[in-house]
Amino acid sequence: MNKYLLFIFILFFISCVESYDFSSIETVEAIIIDASLTNESTAHYVKISTSTSLINSAQNPVTDATVWIEDNEGAVTFFYENEPGTYLTNSSFAGEVGKSYTLHVETKNGNQFKSSEEYLMSPTPIDSVYGEFLTLPSTENGEISRGVQFFIDTHSNSTGDSYYRYEVEQDYAIQVPYASLYKWYDELGTYLFRDTLINTCYQHVPSSGVLITTTAGQTQNVISGFPIVLVEESEPYLLTKYSLIVKQFSISPIAYQYYKALKKNNEASGSFFDQQKGEVLGNISGFNNTSTPVLGFFEVAGVSTDKTLFNPYKWYLEGFNPERIFSKGCGYDAVADTVPKEELDSGLVDLTNRNIYYFSEDGGSAILVPKACSDCRLYGTLKKPDFWD
Amino acid sequence: MIKRFLTIIFSFIGSLQVFSQNTEIAVQSDSIPLVExxxxxxxxxxxxxxxxxxxxxxxxxxxGLVKPPYDYGLIGKLLLNTRLTYYVDGNSIILLYNTNVITEPSIAHSLDNQRQDFEEDDVFFENENNKNDVENRLVTIGNRNKYVKGKxxxxxxxxxxxESGEPVEGVFIYLANPMIGTSTDENGFYAISIPNGQHELIVQSVNxxxxxxxxxVFSDGTMDIKLEPDQIALNAIIINAERERNVKDTQMGLAKINYEDIKVVPPLLGERDIVKVATLTAGVQNVGEGSAGINIRGGKADQNLFLLDGTTIFNTNHFFGFFSVFNTDAIASMExxxxxxxxxxxxxxxxxxxxRSKDPKNDKIFLTGGIGPVTSKLMIEGPTFKKGPTFMIGGRATYSDYVLQQLKNSSLKNNNASFYDVITKFEQKINPKNNLTFTGYFSFDRFQMASDTLLSYTDFEYTNRALAINWSHIISDKLQGDFELGTSSYNYGLGYDLLPTKAFNLDFFIKEYKLAEKLDYYVNEKMNFNFGLEAKLNEVNPGDKYPVGEQSLVAPEKIxxxxxxxxxPYFSAIYNYSDQLSIDAGLRYSIFSVLGPASVNEYAEGTPLSKEFITGTKEYRDNQLIKTYHGPEFRFSARYSLNDNSSIKASYGRTRQNIHLLINSASIAPTDVWRLSNAxxxxxxxxxxxLGYYKNFYAKHTIETSVEAYYKTIKNLLxxxxxxxxxxxxxxxxxILQGKGRSYGIELSVKKSRGWLTGWINYTYSRSLIQLNGEFPEEVINGGVFFPTGYDKPHYINSVTNYKFTRRLTMTLNFVYSTGVxxxxxxxxxxxxSSENLFYSERNAFRIPDYFRMDLGINIEGSHKIKKMVHSSWTFSVYxxxxxxxxxxxxxxxxxxVVNGYKLLVFPTPIPTITYNFSF
Incomplete structure (x- = not known):
């Protein structure tokens, strides 16, 4: 509800939000431990860093720490520093459902941290992931935005409540309108037919933010129509092909509470009723140096993954009309340039921002188009996601 | 000089009589009049x-009493059982009425100093009337043939x-004995019911x-009164009394606000607001513009008891806090x-x-109203039928809803925000000894928001309801009782329907049933007892959640x-030990019982109160006692007069609170829940x-000054x-966390309430601190040391200056300065x-920049000719x-x-408003 207060005020032209200069705020250092262990056979990570100043975007990794987990049977598994501040298990390690784990971290200057004991909950399979074309008022300006909202359904046969965290990765294909067929080789002083087509590329959008939900307070242990991601018409994701990798982490109620508090702590709309901010206590504590705050959480979860490939065509039929990113800047008549083949051969044509689209039927002239309209690699990579096709 | 002074004093006494109880003395057959x-x-x-x-x-x-020796003892005996007392000045014996006031040293003191003047002026009491024929002439009222004795x-x-022929409003017209009084309305009209016979009617007025x-008086009749303006005269008798109260009253830390004060302060968005006016007095702060919640002497926003005719109002805010729920037109006063x-x-x-709500007018039907940019209001009051009750009903509503709908191309178009409130009062004067009033109150707020995210509330409404029945009964000459029966409730409902599977409604309410008996026993001129009993039953529904729509998976759940x-029960005694020293000592004993039905969660010993440590629940039957909290609340205050116009006051008070609003932001949100003390x-x-020092200057009481210092500790602050x-x-x-609270401060105040230029300025230095140092890490904030609360504003200055150009044109300027919260x-x-998070400082370690605001108000009263149908006034204000x-x-x-900082500015530009008020 809080978010709307602002709108009401605007109604009377009596309040506004302006940027605020906070450069004088001094930074306080805290240790951050972001740790995850699941039942998947993969390299599980523990990332250790210190908090950065508000105006600094660099990371401050904590290197050379000793990191290990101990299960309830006393078995110890070490994590090894893979890149500065990131510690991994070997890639075949998997947590076992029903076991409990405790994380230990000892930094090189002797500070010791330990998590509480966390049980690995059994994963719940995802029933389905699907999208629906919706029109919604936008968060930014109050205007109506149109887009495809993706939802998740899942159900658990176990009694009791389930708590889930989601990670959603998006992959989409992007096609340029006039993919260049020939490539100019400076060193050869000539052009050759491309052996790799650059018409379709793929872009990966990693998961962002903390997405959680629960079945607590419901009649059934079912998640139905939980919104996971919205693709608006202004975004280029749903032009051709699109896929979602949804990871569903079955987490403990305490982890859920932690994430919820963390989210609340990050929410600030500047309304009258903004909640009290402060430190959110996780499940890791320092036990020989209490003066340095410890942030973060050791998440132990059963995970299930769903990979779904979507063809946006059906939403087009419903009225979904994404912005064609090439419709404005890549009108053929506006961008295509015809040059005589001889001129091209002479190497005098500037090709820094242009590509050879193709040659006229008689072969006498080359059609040049800007790279932005002819090289998909400007928008992604040529490598197709593993599970496509 | 002395005469004027005495006039003030006696006017004051007179005015008090109007409000005090009737006195009846048994007539004995072998008695003679006291005069004789x-x-x-x-x-x-x-x-x-x-x-x-x-x-x-x-x-x-x-x-038989009147026999030698004719000494003071005899006089004392004669005056026993009356409210008269006497003061001896040489051979002069001055009888004085109503001891609470009369024992003030001021009279004695100044009489002593200025005996000469006094003697010259001794005509004041009996012969003063000679100066004016009109005053001396006996006016016959009604028809001699209809005369019935005692009726x-x-x-x-x-x-x-x-001079002008215009009606004079607010003139006090009363008989001294029996004490019957009334005042004129805007039309200068008055009506007073008095016993047949010979009387002296006293007429007192502002200016x-x-x-x-x-x-x-033989029977019903009419009498018009013409008054001469007194340009340099007293502002008002009542105000005189108020002014003296600064130094004379035992009570300290009291701010009394009446309708006149409200009229002075420039309104915001056209709405005069009694609660907002309170924030312009010393020691009363609010968090910020338009925010709900008042912090008094470093207290939290839920630590204020709002009583409307004795019944609790739980949420005092409309529209998130821009307006208070009290319709100022219907309010008589606020203490x-x-x-x-x-x-x-x-x-x-x-x-x-x-x-206190306004007593309805009893002569004829009146209509009062106002039209502002956001709200409009209307009130009707008057008599019902002969000898029937008088009534008042006032309503107020906003048309913001309409405005919202007019906005094009805006998401606001789909939003709704509206509120209204209605207050009604019936008063039945059964007889001089019994008066019955009935007050009803209802307020409603509603918001409907076109949502911008899938996980927000979309629909929200709240209501306040209150009913109060007050019966004031004069049991005997010395004992008066007030019996109050009241019930009030606050409830809200919110709805969410954007995700069909999670659609629900959530209801909350808090109810209070209250019965109070308040007795006032007049022992003698030195002693007064107040005692009685208050009983309250509170019921809270912390939440009742139920699914909406067929698709909803939400399980119905109720806390x-x-x-x-x-x-x-309480008892307090006011004791006027001497002219200098007056003491008010009381004890209230609060017994709070937590009652079932309930299932109380039990937690493992030695663990923090946290969900994972719940070991079980204990069930309690309906009305089964779960826990009792009780304790005495001492209330003590004393005044010591240093001289005629200065005094020292001290007080100590303990208060207990068993009903807590769970506030998690600077301002009170309408969705905040009240919970009761429990296990x-x-x-x-x-x-x-x-501790306070009070001194009035210039012509005794023109300028009132005070210094009050306080120190407060709180246990179990939530x-x-x-x-x-x-x-x-x-x-x-x-x-929940509970810890220690500590606040202290000093309040300096200067007030001028007389003349063309009036106003006040207050400076407050205060601190408000809290310590949260529980057993477990999650119960410790800021390392367990005292830190400032979210409403700690060390420096606070507020001022109101009012200048009266003519009787019709007044201008007010007020300003507020405070340290940022x-x-x-x-x-x-x-x-x-994959989320970016902020790491926060210790709680409340920083402050926002200081606050300063100045407002201007201009009030233009329309012509007040009697013949004119509509009386009106225009208020122009700039906030x-x-x-x-x-x-x-x-x-x-x-x-x-990238971290971006933002600041929310409320009313960053001058907000002009025009309001039109009318009555006919």
């Missing part, structure tokens, strides 16, 4: 008595200005020369107790807002209702000592854990599971005249890896 007894004494001694004849009119004494007749008429009329809260009040730690019963939430207890759920939480104890800023940034960018809050967001 006095005449006898005068004839046999050299004493000369000074008094007002009407005081003695009905008084008789036992004949009451109504005298009515208009009071006008002799007019006081007068009186001798009447012979705000900040310290030395009388023993009759209890239940909140910091203050009592005792708001069990909470029930608490509080009984508080885990302990009552909050506050102890406050305060706070909440960061990020905890307060709204629908069956384990609410896990979200403490806030928690981020001091670092961190990444966690935040200087357009200063006052920061309400500062907040931070991580956007694309």
């Amino acid at each position: 007894a006095i005449t006898q004494i005068e004839s046999k001694t050299s004493y000369h008595f000074y008094f007002r004849k009407e005081w003695l009119d009905a008084l008789k004494v036992y004949k 009451m007749s109504t005298v009515a008429g208009y009071v006008t200005d002799i 007019m020369i006081d007068t009186k009329r001798r009447l012979m 705000l107790y900040k310290s030395a809260i009388p023993a009759e009040f209890g239940g909140r730690l910091s203050s009592v807002f005792d708001i 069990a209702n909470e029930k608490g019963f509080e009984v508080a 885990y939430i302990k009552p909050q207890v506050a102890d406050q000592v305060s 706070d909440v854990k960061v990020g905890s759920d307060l709204q629908f939480n069956p384990y609410v104890e896990t979200a 403490p806030v928690t800023y981020p001091v670092g940034k961190w990444n966690f599971k 935040n005249l200087l357009g200063r960018d006052n920061i309400y809050s500062v907040f931070f967001k991580v956007e694309d890896g």
Whole structure:
């Protein structure tokens, strides 16, 4: 509800939000431990860093720490520093459902941290992931935005409540309108037919933010129509092909509470009723140096993954009309340039921002188009996601 | 000089009589009038008595008493059982009425100093009337043939200005004995019901020369009164009394606000607001523009008890806090107790807002209204039928809804926000000894928001309801009782329907049933007892959630209702030990019982109250006692007069609070829930000592000054854990922290309430601190040391200046300055599971910039000719005249890896408004 207060005020032209200069705020250092262990056979990570100043975007990794987990049977598994501040298990390690784990971290200057004991909950399979074309008022300006909202359904046969965290990765294909067929080789002083087509590329959008939900307070242990991601018409994701990798982490109620508090702590709309901010206590504590705050959480979860490939065509039929990113800047008549083949051969044509689209039927002239309209690699990579096709 | 002074004093006394109880003295057959007894004494001694004849009119004494020796002892005996007392000045014996006032040393003191003047002026009491024929002439009212002895007749008429012919409003017209009074309305009209026979009617007014009329009343009749303006005269008798109160009253830490004060302060968005006016007095602060919640002497926003005719109003805000729920037109006065809260009040730690609705006019039907940019209001009042009750009904509503719909191309178009409130009062004067009033109140707020995210509330509404029945009964000459029966409730409902599978409604309510018996026993001129009993039954529905729509998976769930019963007997005595020293000592004993049905969560020993440590629940039957909290609340205050116009006051008071609002933001949100003390939430207890020095200057009381210092400690002050759920939480104890509170401050105040230029300025230095140092890490905030609360504003200055150009044109300028409130800023940034997070400082380690605002108000009264159908006034006001960018809050967001700071400005530009008020 809080978010709307602002709108009401605007109604009377009596309040506004302006940027605020906070450069004088001094930074306080805290240790951050972001740790995850699941039942998947993969390299599980523990990332250790210190908090950065508000105006600094660099990371401050904590290197050379000793990191290990101990299960309830006393078995110890070490994590090894893979890149500065990131510690991994070997890639075949998997947590076992029903076991409990405790994380230990000892930094090189002797500070010791330990998590509480966390049980690995059994994963719940995802029933389905699907999208629906919706029109919604936008968060930014109050205007109506149109887009495809993706939802998740899942159900658990176990009694009791389930708590889930989601990670959603998006992959989409992007096609340029006039993919260049020939490539100019400076060193050869000539052009050759491309052996790799650059018409379709793929872009990966990693998961962002903390997405959680629960079945607590419901009649059934079912998640139905939980919104996971919205693709608006202004975004280029749903032009051709699109896929979602949804990871569903079955987490403990305490982890859920932690994430919820963390989210609340990050929410600030500047309304009258903004909640009290402060430190959110996780499940890791320092036990020989209490003066340095410890942030973060050791998440132990059963995970299930769903990979779904979507063809946006059906939403087009419903009225979904994404912005064609090439419709404005890549009108053929506006961008295509015809040059005589001889001129091209002479190497005098500037090709820094242009590509050879193709040659006229008689072969006498080359059609040049800007790279932005002819090289998909400007928008992604040529490598197709593993599970496509 | 002395005469004027005496006029003030006696006018004051007179005015008090209007409000005090009737006195009836048993007539004995072998009695003689007191006047006669006095005449006898005068004839046999050299004493000369000074008094007002009407005081003695009905008084008789036992004949046998009047015998030698004719000494003070005899006089004492004669005056025993009356409210008269006497003061000896040489051979002059001055009789004085109503000891509470009369024992003030001022009179004695100044009489002593200025005896000469006094003697010259001794005509004042009996011969003053000679100066004016009109005053001396006996006016006959009604028809001699209709005269019935002992019957009451109504005298009515208009009071006008002799020069302009305009009606004079607010003129006090009363008989001294029996004490019957009334005042004129806007049309100068008055009606007073008085016993048939000969009377002296006293007429007192603001800016007019006081007068009186001798009447012979036979039956109902009319009498118009013309008054002469007194340009340099007293502002008002009542205000005089108020001014003296600064130094004379035992009560300290009291702010009294009446309708006139409200009219002075420039309104915001056209709405005059009694609660907002209160924030312009010393020691009363609000968090910021338009925010709900008042902090009194470092107290939390839920520590204020708002009483409307004795019944609690739980949510006092419309529209998030821009307006208070009280329709100012329907309010007669508000008394705000900040310290030395009388023993009759209890239940909140910091203050009592005792708001009294207006008594309906009893002569004819009146219509009053106002049209403003956001709201309009209308009130109708008057008599019903002959001898029937008088009534008042007032309503107020906003048309913001309409405005919202007019906005094109805006998401607001789909939003709704509206509110209204209705207040009604019936008053039945059964007889001079019994008066019955009935007050009803209803307020409603509703918001419907076109949502911008899938996980927000979409629909929200709340209501206040209150019913109060007050019966004031004069049991005997010395004992008066007030019986109050009231019920009130606050409930809200919110709805969410964007995700069909999660659609639900959530209801909350808190109810209170109250029965109070308040007795006032007049022991003698030195002693007065107030005692009684207050019983309250509170019921809270912390949350009742149910699914909406067929697709909804939400399980119906209800958090069990909470029930608490509080009984508080109290007794207090006001004792005027001497002219200098007056003491008010009282004790209230609060017994709060937590009652079932309930299932109380049990936690493993040695663990924090946290969901994972619940070992089981214990069930309690309906009305089964779960826990009792009880304790005494001492209330003590004393005044010591240093001289005529300065005094020292001290007070100590303890208050207990068993009903807690769970607030997690600077301002009160309408969705905040009230919870009662229970097995885990302990009552909050506050102890406050305060000390003050009061001095009035110039013509005795033109300028009032005061210095008050206070120190307050609070036990079990409630706070909440960061990020905890307060709204629908069956384990609410896990979200709560209780710690020690400490606040202290000094309030300096200067006030001028007389003349063309009036106003006040207050400076307050105050601190408000809290310590949260529990057993477990999650219960410790800021390392367990005292830190400033979110409403700690060390420096606070407020001022109101009113200048009256003519009787119709007044201008007011007010300003407010305060230190910015403490806030928690981020001091670092961190990444966690693909989210960017802020790392916050210790709680309230920073402050937002200081606040300063100036407002201007101009009030133009329309012509007040009697013949004119509609009387009107225009109010033009500019809020935040200087357009200063006052920061309400500062907040931070991580956007694309960059932290951006924002400030919320409320009313950053001058807000002009025009309001039209009318009555006919």
